[in-house]
Amino acid sequence: MYKSKLLLLLLSGCICSCLFGQENIRSGAKEQVLSPEVHPDNSVTFRLVAPDATRVFLKGNWTTESSFPDGKIPMVKSNSIWSYTASGLPSDLFLYNVEIDGVLVNDPLNVYQIRDVNRTFNYFITNGERADLYKVQEVPHGTVAKRWYDSPTLGMTRRMTVYTPPGYEEGKEKYPVLYLLHGMGGDEEAWPTLGRAAQILDNMIARGQVKPMIVVMPNGHVSNTAAPGESSKGLYPIGFATPDVGTGKMEESFIDVVRFIEENYRVQAKKSSRAIAGLSMGGSHTLFTSAFLPDYFDYIGLFSAAFRMNDKAQSPVFSDFDHRLTKQKENGYRLYWIGMGKDDFLYETGQQFRKKLEEHGMMYHYHESEGGHTWSNWRTYLTLFLPKLFQ
Template identity: 55%
Template sequence: MKKKLPLILLVAFMQSAIAFGQQALWGAQDIISPEIHPDNTVTFRVLNPLKAKVQLTGDFLPTGKQTTPFGEVEAPLAVDLVEGANGVWEYTTPQPLASELYSYSLIIDGIKTFDPNNMYLVRDVASLTNIFLIGGGQGDLYKVNEVPHGTVSKRWYNSPTLKMDRRITVYTPAGYETSGKEYPVFYLLHGMGGDEEAWTTLGRATQILDNLIAQGKVQPMIVVMSNGNVVQEAAPGESSLGLYKPQFILPKTMDGTMEESFPDIVNFIDSNYRTIKAKQGRAIAGLSMGGFHSLHISKQYPDMFDYVGLFSAAILPADNNTTKDKVQSPVYADMDGKLRIQFANNPKLYWIAIGKDDFLYKANTEYRSKLDQAGYKYTYVESDGGHIWKNWRIYLTEFVPLLFK
C-alpha cells in the first residue's frame, strides 16, 4: 500500500494540473461576436440570461456631445442590445461598415466592460477595448499580410538628462539586419496617457510600415516610438514600478522636460543603429500630446528634423487643460523667434492634420493663422471626426509616404 501511495498522489496531481490548465475553457461561450457578415454589417452578441440592460458603444456608431476632462467633445453614443433566442442578446449595425479597424465596449447595467466572446483587446491608458477589423480597403493596411516583415524590439537606453534608464520601441524594416545600409529615422510620438506601446497596439504602426514598404509607397526606415511621460521608465507593468493602474494625466508631461531630454534618444539611436545622422534623414510626428512635443522639439532643435507631422496636436501647454498654473519653461519661450529660425532652415515637410470635430480644432486654426501670417509653408489635411485613433492611423498612412523623398 505504501508503494502505491506516491502513484495515487501523482495521478491526482496530474488530474488537477490538467484541470487547472483547462480552466480558461470553462468561461468560454459558444457565441460568435462580433460576426462580420458578407455585406459588412456586423452583429454583436452576449449571453444575458438575467436580462440585464446591455448596451454597445464603439467608434462606428453615431456621435453626440459628451463631457470629458477636456470639456465637451463629440463621442460615440450607446445603442441597446435586444433579446434573442436562448438568452443571447444582439445588436446588428443597420448599415455596412467601411473597411477599417474598429473598437468597441459593452455597457452592462451602466458598467463599461469588454465582450467576453472577443479575445482581441487593446489597452488605452487604463481601459481595455475590443477591436475587430474589416478588410477590403483601408483596413488592409492594418492587417498582417503576406509581405516581408520588419523587426520590433523593446530597447532600454540611458537618459543622462532624466538620470534613469528608459524603454523605447524600435521598428527596423525587413532586411535591415543584412543590408549594411544606413537608414533614415522616423520618431513617432504618442498622446497623453499613452506610452511606447501605443503606436504598435492602438496605431498598428508595424503593420502599416510593413505593408506600405512592401507596396513601394514608403522608403524603408527605422521608426522609434518613445515614452513621452518623463516620470516613467517604461509602459505600466514593464518597469521597476511594478503592476500599477495606469493614469491618464502624469506629472511633467508638458512642462518642457520631454523636449529637453529628447536628444538623449536621438543620440542612442544614432549610436546603436545604422542611421543617416543628418537633418534630411530624420522625421518626427505625433498625435495630440505627441504632436505638441513634435512641434516644440522640432523648433527647439531646428537642425535636427527635416520632416515634422502634427496629428491633432495640442499647440501650447495650456491646451492640455490639466493644470491651472502657467507652465514656465525656456522651451516654450520666444515661440515666434524659434519658428523663424526653424522655417528659415527650410524643412522639407511641415504637415498638420486634424478632424473637424476635434476639441483642438480651434487651437490648430489659430496656429495655422500664425504660420500664414509669417508666410511659412506647410501642408494641411482636414478630416471628418474628432480626437480618435481612426484618424491618427489614417494620418500615419498619409504622412509616411511623403518622408525621405
C-alpha cells in the same frame, strides 16, 4: 520496469497539464458562438451569452453618434443569447465594450483587447482598403522591440518602442528614422497597439508606397520611465495626465532619444534622414522639439496637434519661440505636414498655429478630414504622411 513507470508518470503529468491548461474551454456547447462576426458588407454582429441578464447594451467608439442615450445600443435577447447587428461600418479599426445590467465589461467571446489610457476595450477590424493596412498581411515583417535607454538629461533609464524594417537584421544598409510621438493618454505602447504602426509600415513598405525606415516611439511622459506595469513604479493607478505635461522636459531631453538611436542602430544620421511627428500632446512635442533642434529634422508632422499646454511652465523650449521658428525656416526643411479633423476640439488651436507659420513665411501642407480627436484620424494621417518621407 523503473523506466516504464517513469514514462507512465510523465505521460500522465502531460495529460493532466493539458487538461488543466484547457480548463476554461466550455464543455457541452453544441456550436461556437461568435462575437463579433464581421460580414463581407462590413455589417457586424455582436453576441453575448447571458441567460440571466435583464438588460444588455453595446457601446463602441462608433456608437456615440447614434440616437441612443449615451451611445448605448440595446441588444436583443433570443433564448439565452443577446445580439445586435450594426449596419455596414466604414473600413477601419473599432473599439467597444458591453454593458450587462449596469456593469461595463469586455466581450467575453472576443479575446482581442487594447488598453487605452486606464481602460481596456475589445477591438475588431472591418474589410476594405483602409482596414487592410491595419491587418497582418502575408508580407515581409519588420521587428518591434522594447528598448531601454539612458537619458542623462532626465537622470533616468527609460523605455521606448523601436520598429526596424524587414531585412534589417540580415543587412548592412543604413536607414532614415521617423520619431513618432503619442498623445497625453498614451505611452510607448500607444502607436504599436492603437495606432497599428508596425502593420501599416509592413504593408506600405511591401506595396512600395513607403521607403523602409526605422520608427522610434518613445514614452512622452518624462515622470514615467515606461508604460504602466512595465517599470519599477509597479502596478499603480493610471491617470490621463501626468505632472510633466507641458513642462518642456520631454522636448529638452529629446536629444537623448536621438543619440541612443544613432549610437545603437544603423541609421543615416543627417537632417534629411530624420522625421518627427506626433498626435495631440505629441504634436505639441513635435512642433516645439523641431524648433528647439532646428538642425535635426527635415520632416515634421502634426496630427491634431496641441500647442502650449502649460502657460506657466518655464523652459528654454518655449522661450523666444517666434525666433526659433524663424531659425527653423532659415535652416530649411522639406515638409511641414498638418492634419486636423473638422470636429476636433483643437481645431481653433490648429488654425491659430497655421496663422503663426504663415506670419513667419513657413510653407506647410494641410490636410483637413472629417471627424475629431480620434485614432481613426491619426492612423489615416500616418498613412498619408509616411509616403512623403525621405523621397
